[in-house]
Amino acid sequence: MTEHIDTNKVEQLAGKVIGDVAGAMAIFMSYLGDQAGVYEAMDGAGPLSVDALAAKTGLNPKYLYQWLGSNAAAGYVTHHSDGDLFSLSPEQALVLSREGQPACMQGFFQSVVSQFETQAKAVETFKSGEGRPWGDHSTCCFCGTDRFFRPGYEACLIDQWIPALDGVEAKLKAGAKVADIACGHGSSTVLMAQAYPDSVIHGIDFHEPSIIEARAKAKAAGVTNVEFQVAKAQDFTGDGFDFACIFDALHDMGDPVGAAAHIRKALRPDGTFMLVEPLAGDRMEDNLHPLGQIFYAFSTTICTPASLAQEVGLGLGAQAGQKRLTEVLDQAGFSSVRRATETPTNMVLEVSG
Numbered sequence: 119m120t121e122h123i124d125t126n127k128v129e130q131l132a133g134k135v136i137g138d139v140a141g142a143m144a145i146f147m148s149y150l151g152d153q154a155g156v157y158e159a160m161d162g163a164g165p166l167s168v169d170a171l172a173a174k175t176g177l178n179p180k181y182l183y184q185w186l187g188s189n190a191a192a193g194y195v196t197h198h199s200d201g202d203l204f205s206l207s208p209e210q211a212l213v214l215s216r217e218g219q220p221a222c223m224q225g226f227f228q229s230v231v232s233q234f235e236t237q238a239k240a241v242e243t244f245k246s247g248e249g250r251p252w253g254d255h256s257t258c259c260f261c262g263t264d265r266f267f268r269p270g271y272e273a274c275l276i277d278q279w280i281p282a283l284d285g286v287e288a289k290l291k292a293g294a295k296v297a298d299i300a301c302g303h304g305s306s307t308v309l310m311a312q313a314y315p316d317s318v319i320h321g322i323d324f325h326e327p328s329i330i331e332a333r334a335k336a337k338a339a340g341v342t343n344v345e346f347q348v349a350k351a352q353d354f355t356g357d358g359f360d361f362a363c364i365f366d367a368l369h370d371m372g373d374p375v376g377a378a379a380h381i382r383k384a385l386r387p388d389g390t391f392m393l394v395e396p397l398a399g400d401r402m403e404d405n406l407h408p409l410g411q412i413f414y415a416f417s418t419t420i421c422t423p424a425s426l427a428q429e430v431g432l433g434l435g436a437q438a439g440q441k442r443l444t445e446v447l448d449q450a451g452f453s454s455v456r457r458a459t460e461t462p463t464n465m466v467l468e469v470s471g
Contacts, residue, residue, distance in 0.1 A: 140191075140192065141192075143188065144188070144189075144192040144194060145227045145230050145231070146231065147185060147188045147189055147192070147194075148189070148192075148194055148214060148223075148224070148227055149224070149227045149228060149231050150185065151185060151189065151214075152214070152215075152224045152227070152228075154175065154177060155175060156171070156175055156177070156182070156185070157206060157211065157214050157215035158215055159171065159174045159175045160195065160204070160205065160206040160211075160215070161206050161211040161215045161216070162206075162211070163205070163206075164205055165198050165201070165203035165204065165205040166203060166204055166205065167201070167202065167203055167204075168182050168183050168186065168202075168204070171186075171204065186204050190204065193210075194210060194214055195210060196210070218268070218269055218272065219269055220269045220270055220272070220273040221269075222269060223266075224265065225262050225263070225264070225265030225266030225267070225268070225269075226262070226266045227262075228258060228261060228262030228265055228266070229258075229259060229262035229263055229266055229416070230262075231258060231262070232255065232256050232258035232259035232262050233259070233416075233419050233420070235256045235258055235259075236254075236255060236256050236259075239254065240419045243419075243423050244418070244419075248423075248426065248427075249372075249423050249424070249425070249426030249427025249428070249431060250423035250424065250426075250427055251424065251427040251428075252324075252325055252370065252420075252424045252427075253325055253327070254427075255420065259420070260302070260303065260325075260327070260328060260331075261303075263302065264302055264303040264305055267305070267365065267366060268305040270461070270463070270464070271305055271306050271309055271365065272305075272309060274461060274464075275306060275309055275310070276309060276310070276313045278459060278461075279392065279394070279458070279459060279466050280392070282458040282459040282466060282468075283390055283392060283458055283468050284390070284468065285390075286361055286390050286392070289360050289361065290310070290313075290314040290317050290360075290361065291314060291316070292316065293314075293316035293317050294314070294317045294318075294360035294361055295317070295318055295320070295356075295358055295359050295360050295361075296310060296314075296317055296318065296319045296320060296359065296360065296361045296362070296363070297320050297322060297354070297356065297359045297361070297362040297363070297381070297384065298310065298319055298320065298321045298322065298362075298363055298365075299322045299323075299351050299354065299362060299363065299364045299367075299377075299381065300322070300323055300324075300351060300364050300365070300367035300368075300370070300371075301321035301322060301323050301328075301329075301332055301346075301365075302323055302325075302328050302332070302367075303328055303331045303332050303335060304321050304328075304329075304331065304332025304333070304335045304336055304344075304346070305335065306363070306365050307319050307321035307332060307336065307344055307346075308332075308335055308336050308339045308341055308344070311336065311339075311341040311343050311344045312339065312341055314343075315343055316343075317343065318343050318344070318345065319343060319344050319345075320344075320345045320346070320347065320356060320359075321336075321344060321345070321346045321347075322346070322347055322349050322351070322354045323346075323348065323349075324348065324349060324350045324351075325348075326348045329346050329347070329348050332346055333346050350377070351364070351368075351371055351377035351380065351381065352371075352373055352376040352377045352379075352380045353380065354380070354384070356384060357383070357384045358384075358386055359384050359385050359386065359389055360385075360386055360388075360389050360390075361389060361390055361391075361392070362381050362384065362385055362389065362390075362391045362392070363391070363392040363393070363394070364377075364381075364391075364392075364393055364394065365394045366394060366395065366396060366464070368393060368395060368434070368443070368446075369395060369396075369417075369421055369425070369434040369435055369436055369438050370420075370421045370424045370425055371424075371425060371428065371432075371434075372424075372425050372426070372427070372428025372429050372430045372431045372432060373428065373429055373430035373432065374432055374434060374446050375430075375432070375446050375449045375450050376430065376450075377450075378391075378446060378447055378449075378450030378451075378452065378469075379449075379450040379451055381450075382450055382451050382452055389470070390468060390469070390470050391452070391468075391469040391470065392458075392466065392467070392468060392469070393443065393447070393466075393467040393469055394464050394465070394466050394467075395438065395443060395464065395465055395467070396413050396436045396437065396463065396464060396465075397409075397460060397461070397462070397463055397464055397465050398410065398413070398436075398437040398438060398439045398440075398465075399439055400439035400440065400441040400442065401439075402437075404439075405437045405439075409462075409463065410437060413436040413437050414435075414436070414437055416436060417435045417436035417437065421434075421435060421436045422435050432446075434446070440455075440457060440465060440467065443455075443467065444467075447467075447469055452469050452470065452471050453470070453471030454468075454469065454470045454471040455467055455468070455469050456468050
């Protein structure tokens with residue numbers, strides 16, 4: 119049987135692939151510039167010659183010229199043909215240079231680079247079907263994950279997400295006992311400790327190096343109303359919590375039902391559990407867009423392997439959707455789940471009962 123090839127479709131797909139390769143290289147080049155301080159040197163400096171930028175950064179102008187060409191072609195820096203100068207617009211600086219801004223993508227880029235850093239292990243895991251523990255990834259992955267999520271938490275957690283919950287903000291202002299589960303490097307823990315000094319925030323994570331980093335972050339921020347413990351979500355110590363939260367991590371857990379059930383037992387009868395998860399529809403066809411593509415990709419190499427490396431190994435994935443998450447929470451014994459609010463990348467579920 120002769121296979122019919124539609125050459126127009128081949129050309130269209132090949133063109134998209136070239137664009138994807140260009141995007142992959144743009145991410146890598148941007149990561150280089152971030153790590154070498156090039157964007158920082160360009161931010162606010164106006165049009166610069168290659169030699170002037172080399173003098174400012176101490177970098178080899180031959181390397182800079184090639185790097186600037188790639189960035190200019192990607193639209194990441196602006197090329198001025200009159201004088202062969204290069205500049206960083208305020209908009210480019212916001213996305214590529216200004217650390218801590220919600221629009222800054224460097225944490226995202228760092229997370230992508232981390233996956234290529236350990237690509238051999240990713241291939242081995244994918245082919246074997248076995249799990250891969252969170253701690254098996256490069257430190258670049260942990261730092262990139264925190265760096266990407268932190269600005270969003272800074273922008274939304276205190277001003278939008280917690281106020282969207284029924285009565286929780288008032289409790290935290292008055293003084294509450296809080297469990298920040300799967301806290302990672304502790305960015306969310308520190309934010310809540312700063313915003314609610316009369317509350318005590320308990321940061322919990324099963325990855326000891328992350329807890330060590332979280333303690334360092336809390337010390338640097340000067341907050342004392344925090345406590346940290348190395349523990350899993352399904353066996354951390356303590357009870358009588360007024361509020362518990364998990365940010366972008368329940369789907370990584372091997373036993374999310376067991377974790378949620380333990381959280382329910384640790385809460386006071388009138389306590390609230392806030393679950394923040396990646397925004398997703400309930401069907402795959404709802405998620406077939408660029409953001410869904412990204413989440414499915416990270417889920418392939420990070421989230422699902424982490425779940426499969428733990429007991430039960432449910433493997434929810436980063437695009438589980440509210441319906442599937444609600445099923446998990448129902449199995450854990452909760453009686454009420456509602457979407458309190460959302461952002462372009464996250465859904466915020468208020469869980470109680």
